[in-house]
Structure formats: C-alpha cells, structure tokens
Amino acid sequence: MDASISVTQAEKAHKFRDLHYRDEAFLLPNPWDVGSAMLLAHMGFEALATTSAGHAFTLGLADNTVPRELVMEHVAALSTATPLPVSCDLGNGFGDEPEIAGEAIRLVASAGAVGGSIEDATGRVDDPIYPIELAVERVRAAAEAARSLDFPFMLTARAENYLNGRPDLGDTIRRLQAFQEAGADVLYAPGIVSEEDIRAVVSSVDRPVNVLIGLPGLKLNRGRLSELGVKRLSTGSALARTSIGALLRAARELRDDGTFGFMAEASSSSNIATLLKS
Known part of the structure; x- marks a missing residue:
C-alpha cells in the first residue's frame, strides 16, 4: 500500500461516510501503530480506527491514560501511513466539560482523522458514567465542532454502560436516542452481544450502529449482524x-521450556517487508 498516493482528507471523509450506508456492515479494524495500520491496509480493509487501549499498550500505559498530545501525534502518524480513512477513539474527549469534547474533535480533525468517538464513561471507578444530561451536552458540543469542519466528519457517540458493569438496555437505548438527537452520526454501545439486544438497539435509532466484535459471548458473524441492520463492525x-497474547505465549515457552516451537507461526521478515512496501 503506497501511502504516497494523494488522497485528500475530504476524499477520505466522503468515502468513510459512504461506507456507513451500504447494505452490508463494513469492517473497521483497529491498528495500534503505523506498521499494523499498513499491514491492515494491504489486507484490503477500507478504513481504520485507532484503539486507545492498543495505543496505550505500545507506550507501556493503561487505557485512557495517554496524554492528549501523544494521541494526536498517533492519529497524525496513522492518517499519513496509508490512503485509508482513519477514525479516532477519543475516550471521554480528555475532560468532563462539553467544550473540551468539542476541542478534541477539532484537534483530531486537524491531525488528519475523518471520524472520532466520544463516550459517556468518566474513567472514574466510583462514578463511571456521566449523568445523561451532561453526556448529551458533551455529544452536542462534539457535533457542533464536527459540523464546523469543511468535510463530513463522522461523529460516533458511545454509551458505555455494558463495559462498566451496568447492563441496562433501557438506559443504554435512551442514551443512544438522546445522542442521536444531539447530532451524533453513528451510535455505539460496546459490550452488547446478544442478538436480541443488538436488534433492540438498531431498531430504536435511525443512525448507523457500530458493534464491537471480539468480545466473549458475541456469536454472530458479519452476515447475521448485517441482517440485523448493523452498519459497522470494529475490533x-x-x-x-x-498480538500481545502471541508474544506472551512465545515468551513463556522460551522461558519455561527452552523450546522454540512458537517460530512455526511467525511470519518471515521478508514477507513482512514485502507487505509493508506493497
């Protein structure tokens, strides 16, 4: 994948928007660095999204602890690594106040992204979810910032109940509906895995819905999720x-057994180099 191919941010933005309105759900893998972004682009994926946790792990940090300036540098690097559209996992937008969420959208757009997500999780164990009124104001501020841009920035609003020990479908749907009214382009409740719950979420809103794949309990494939009306599948x-799991398994074998069987699953250096140059 030749990153030197000239694709403007506006062209990426229009492509990314259009992906959300196809009949079949599109796959949105989440690379964690430039190399993984380039490999995913070579594999034929149509768009990419950052992962706050994956990026944090590369820095030896926990999720949602990476400073804002480093996140923006990461987005800029991924946005120029391939010709693909890039959306950014912005966590809670780096602060509680609505204006900070709006600023995060403007900054990530300046870094090259054509989409981004704002969630209603506070990051505080004792008070994990923002009150719905504040959560809505945060999404509204982010939407206003997105609309001020000169290209169609896809704003995703995330309801984080299920990832924070609050599997309340009714409250989650109320939040997603309120986020839709506040201007979100895509709606996302990470952690919902049952067909019944996914169907309920999709039928309750009239914006594209993202489903997080790779979670325990999610048994549905891309085809079935598309039939349910899901438009986007992120990892x-x-x-x-x-990737880290493979590293740890190999390291345990090396340390504990003194054997090297893990090499059987390793890609060759020449193959990786060829993929990165193609």
Missing part, C-alpha cells in the same frame, strides 16, 4: 491483545 483492542 477495539482485540487485534492488539491478540
């Missing part, structure tokens, strides 16, 4: 964690 940190 979150699953690919990064899969």
Whole structure:
C-alpha cells in the first residue's frame, strides 16, 4: 500500500461516510501503530480506527491514560501511513466539560482523522458514567465542532454502560436516542452481544450502529449482524491483545521450556517487508 498516493482528507471523509450506508456492515479494524495500520491496509480493509487501549499498550500505559498530545501525534502518524480513512477513539474527549469534547474533535480533525468517538464513561471507578444530561451536552458540543469542519466528519457517540458493569438496555437505548438527537452520526454501545439486544438497539435509532466484535459471548458473524441492520463492525483492542497474547505465549515457552516451537507461526521478515512496501 503506497501511502504516497494523494488522497485528500475530504476524499477520505466522503468515502468513510459512504461506507456507513451500504447494505452490508463494513469492517473497521483497529491498528495500534503505523506498521499494523499498513499491514491492515494491504489486507484490503477500507478504513481504520485507532484503539486507545492498543495505543496505550505500545507506550507501556493503561487505557485512557495517554496524554492528549501523544494521541494526536498517533492519529497524525496513522492518517499519513496509508490512503485509508482513519477514525479516532477519543475516550471521554480528555475532560468532563462539553467544550473540551468539542476541542478534541477539532484537534483530531486537524491531525488528519475523518471520524472520532466520544463516550459517556468518566474513567472514574466510583462514578463511571456521566449523568445523561451532561453526556448529551458533551455529544452536542462534539457535533457542533464536527459540523464546523469543511468535510463530513463522522461523529460516533458511545454509551458505555455494558463495559462498566451496568447492563441496562433501557438506559443504554435512551442514551443512544438522546445522542442521536444531539447530532451524533453513528451510535455505539460496546459490550452488547446478544442478538436480541443488538436488534433492540438498531431498531430504536435511525443512525448507523457500530458493534464491537471480539468480545466473549458475541456469536454472530458479519452476515447475521448485517441482517440485523448493523452498519459497522470494529475490533477495539482485540487485534492488539491478540498480538500481545502471541508474544506472551512465545515468551513463556522460551522461558519455561527452552523450546522454540512458537517460530512455526511467525511470519518471515521478508514477507513482512514485502507487505509493508506493497
């Protein structure tokens, strides 16, 4: 994949928007660095999204602890690594106040992204989810910032109940509906895995819905999720964690057994180099 191919941000933005309105759900894998982004682009994926957790792991940090300036540098690097559209996992937008969420959208767009997500999780264990009124104001501020751009920035609003021990479908749907009214382009409730819950979410809104794949309990494939009306399937940190899992298994074999069987599954250096140059 030749990153030197001239594709403007506006062209990427229009492509990314159009992907959300096809009949079949499109796959949105989440690379964690430039190399993984380039490899995914070579594999034929049509768009990419960052993973806050995967990026944090590359820096030896926990999720949602990476400073904003480093996130923007990461987005800029991924946005120029391939000709593909890039959306950014912005967590809670780096602050509680609505204006900070709006600023995060403007900054990530300046870094080259054509989409981004704002979630209603606070990052605080004792108070994990914003009150719905504040959560809506945060999405509204982000939507206003997105609409001020000169290209169609796809704003995703995330309802984080299920990832924070609050599997309340009714509240989750109320939040997604309110986020839709506040201007979100895509709606996302990571952690919903049952066909019944996914169907309920999709039927309750009239915006494209993203489903997080790679979670325990999600047994549905791309075809069935498309039949349910889901428009986008993202991997979150699953690919990064899969890579780390392979590293840990290989390291345990090396340390504990003194054997090298893990090499059987390794790609050759020449093959990786060829993929990165293609």
